[in-house]
Amino acid sequence: MTTQLLLAYFLAAGLAAAPSGPKNVILMIGDGMGYNQVQAGSLYTYGAYDGQPYWRYYVDPISTQSLDNPNAYEPDRAWTSFGYFQKLPTDSAAAATAMSTGVKVQNGLIQMTEDGQRLDGLVDTAEAMGKATGVLSTVFFSHATPAAFVAHDASRKNVAEIAQEMILESPVDLILAPGHPWFDNDGKQVGGLEPDVYASTESYDYVGGEALFRQLREGTAGGDADADGDPDAWTLVDQTQAIQDLAQGATPARLLGLVPVHATLRSDRGGDVAAPPYAAPINDSLPGMADMMRAALNVLDNDPEGFFLMAEGGAIDWAAHGNQMGRLIEEQVDFDEAIGATMAWVEQNSSWEDTLLIITADHETGYLWGPGTGPVDTTAATGAAGQWLPLENRGKGQVPGHSWQIHEHTNQLVPLFARGAGAETFAKDPRGHDPFRGTYLDNTDIPKIVRRLWR
Numbered sequence: 001m002t003t004q005l006l007l008a009y010f011l012a013a014g015l016a017a018a019p020s021g022p023k024n025v026i027l028m029i030g031d032g033m034g035y036n037q038v039q040a041g042s043l044y045t046y047g048a049y050d051g052q053p054y055w056r057y058y059v060d061p062i063s064t065q066s067l068d069n070p071n072a073y074e075p076d077r078a079w080t081s082f083g084y085f086q087k088l089p090t091d092s093a094a095a096a097t098a099m100s101t102g103v104k105v106q107n108g109l110i111q112m113t114e115d116g117q118r119l120d121g122l123v124d125t126a127e128a129m130g131k132a133t134g135v136l137s138t139v140f141f142s143h144a145t146p147a148a149f150v151a152h153d154a155s156r157k158n159v160a161e162i163a164q165e166m167i168l169e170s171p172v173d174l175i176l177a178p179g180h181p182w183f184d185n186d187g188k189q190v191g192g193l194e195p196d197v198y199a200s201t202e203s204y205d206y207v208g209g210e211a212l213f214r215q216l217r218e219g220t221a222g223g224d225a226d227a228d229g230d231p232d233a234w235t236l237v238d239q240t241q242a243i244q245d246l247a248q249g250a251t252p253a254r255l256l257g258l259v260p261v262h263a264t265l266r267s268d269r270g271g272d273v274a275a276p277p278y279a280a281p282i283n284d285s286l287p288g289m290a291d292m293m294r295a296a297l298n299v300l301d302n303d304p305e306g307f308f309l310m311a312e313g314g315a316i317d318w319a320a321h322g323n324q325m326g327r328l329i330e331e332q333v334d335f336d337e338a339i340g341a342t343m344a345w346v347e348q349n350s351s352w353e354d355t356l357l358i359i360t361a362d363h364e365t366g367y368l369w370g371p372g373t374g375p376v377d378t379t380a381a382t383g384a385a386g387q388w389l390p391l392e393n394r395g396k397g398q399v400p401g402h403s404w405q406i407h408e409h410t411n412q413l414v415p416l417f418a419r420g421a422g423a424e425t426f427a428k429d430p431r432g433h434d435p436f437r438g439t440y441l442d443n444t445d446i447p448k449i450v451r452r453l454w455r
């Protein structure tokens with residue numbers, strides 16, 4: 001057969017036109033979500049350790065070390081010293097950069113190396129393939145995790161600059177998160193009121209400053225997202241009902257969905273932070289993360305080439321920093337509901353042959369374990385220097401028995417779940433074997449595997 005005939009044959013058979021790899025990739029990151037955070041949500045909701053349906057798609061843990069730590073994860077040392085996991089843990093910026101770009105960096109860096117080189121991430125890879133791209137978070141959008149999938153900065157602290165880059169210079173098609181300058185952390189309106197609507201008691205930093213927020217309201221802000229030389233303006237949607245309505249019907253080409261709350265959906269609200277889950281009423285004027293997922297997926301699925309979406313449960317980490325078990329469970333449950341909504345969306349609007357769903361974390365926060373966990377006699381000849389006990393199941397609807405060891409991050413392995421197109425690839429090349437968790441991958445393997453599937 002001549003080459004031309006061969007080509008004609010393949011075209012007729014529909015083979016030459018077959019796209020490679022998963023059409024859609026959804027990466028869901030629970031910030032600060034270690035095994036025990038997942039289990040705390042499970043014990044509260046199901047009264048069981050592995051109640052969430054996604055346990056059926058559990059693959060392996062991932063290691064999370066950033067370049068702040070001179071050593072990669074050392075499974076042989078990890079469980080011999082109680083302090084091992086506390087030494088030089090990653091932050092969210094470095095971990096998200098690793099999961100976006102496949103490159104390890106120092107803490108605080110946003111898709112950038114220490115010497116100032118910009119790194120390309122999964123958003124760039126997806127855009128180059130003609131896919132739609134988006135980031136979603138339950139905390140403000142210029143915060144470390146969504147920032148490290150879209151922006152490039154020497155410091156995560158430059159939130160206003162990061163927001164400006166995301167809005168004015170990035171190719172991303174969807175941003176959906178809090179950060180609204182006119183609402184406080186209870187979702188109460190404190191700006192945007194007559195006669196001087198731009199006066200607010202909250203800061204404009206999370207959205208890149210007051211001038212940019214004015215442009216967003218006027219519908220004039222936005223760079224060239226599709227590389228045709230013309231600016232692509234954002235459509236700003238910033239009311240709860242309007243955000244929920246995006247789950248169905250026609251949607252704008254480029255959406256900045258700004259949830260009407262300042263920093264995060266619920267974990268920074270008033271009320272007793274030590275109370276059990278939901279004892280202090282949640283901000284029920286706001287969407288949950290599941291509503292946000294339905295909106296984001298309906299916006300992104302307009303692209304016939306498919307999409308990449310990073311969606312973060314960002315305040316699991318915030319509640320854990322505060323050692324607030326009630327609020328941690330609320331955040332974990334909200335994240336779990338968002339996963340449920342995502343799986344339902346795939347089954348109704350796509351398929352597991354077309355879509356890859358990855359659920360993981362950037363690091364653990366709070367060193368959360370069961371009661372009685374802690375260091376043990378370090379003078380013992382065996383070198384046994386810690387005991388780690390499981391959370392205590394006190395039944396459905398009850399806060400499990402637990403102990404927080406610290407207020408900071410740890411470098412424990414965190415779980416990874418994968419379902420759908422190419423999910424089996426995650427089980428193929430483990431980095432090593434942990435005596436307690438079994439084989440594990442590294443956070444940089446996520447973009448490497450996704451890019452391999454897309455090649």
Ligand SMILES: [Zn+2]
Nearest residue numbers: 032317321365
């Ligand atoms: Zn944190």
